[in-house]
Amino acid sequence: MAPHYEKLEEARRDYIESLAETMEMYGLSPSMGRLFGIMFFHEEPMTLDEMRQLTGMSKTSMSTGVRALSRLKLVQKKWQKGVRKDLYQAEQDQFHSFIEFFVYLWEKEIEINEKALNSTEQKLRDLLTDPKLSPDEAALVERDLQKLAKSKQYYAWLRALVQAFKNGDIFDLVPIPDDSAK
Known part of the structure; x- marks a missing residue:
């Protein structure tokens, strides 16, 4: 692991938590805000399993959160050759x-x-x-x-x-x- 990786994750956590708080202000759950924040910083599209590992959320909660974020167009479904599972990526703009x-x-x-x-x-x-x-x-x-x-x-x-x-x-x-x- 790179020597500054922990500091990078700590810095990201600050923004992720602020997104969770902000989304709660707009009627979404804090867990959806955290999920969006994690996806926002992730470079590649992610599977539900990858998201679950990073968030610790249940697969049901993860699926519900991704559907809600997709409906709001904060997350898009992506296709990648050779990948059979659904992939999702956060809107960067x-x-x-x-x-x-x-x-x-x-x-x-x-x-x-x-x-x-x-x-x-x-x-x-x-x-x-x-x-x-x-x-x-x-x-x-x-x-x-x-x-x-x-x-x-x-x-x-x-x-x-x-x-x-x-x-x-x-x-x-x-x-x-x-x-x-x-």
Whole structure:
């Protein structure tokens, strides 16, 4: 073993643990963050068995974690000639990872809430046609419809934000730092 290997691993562990903490902030398990961090530093695609050896996680947990990371496009399945087991590699471009991760979450949020908004709005509009509705109740329904209209504005804005991330327009507003200046 190289003399500085232990120090290298210690340095990597600091970042891996910060990734675990960060992923937990975004609703993922710390073990998924550690798994991503280990894969991030690994030079070659890895099998589930290799990941299990490095993390100590069970094969079931490992498989679940890799599937979740793959769904979020933080990890990709790779093919290598002569290798029969599935191989996985972490996304190295953190700008790309950020975009994929948040676009996935935001699109899910939009889908869930716009469906509920439309259903709620329709029910409220139907309620307004009820001749037995009192003026006070009608006023409540109208206020609720105004609140829903503001919510619809938010989801239209969020959809535009998602599109700005997808097509790269966001980088016109917040450019990626030029690392050649370092």
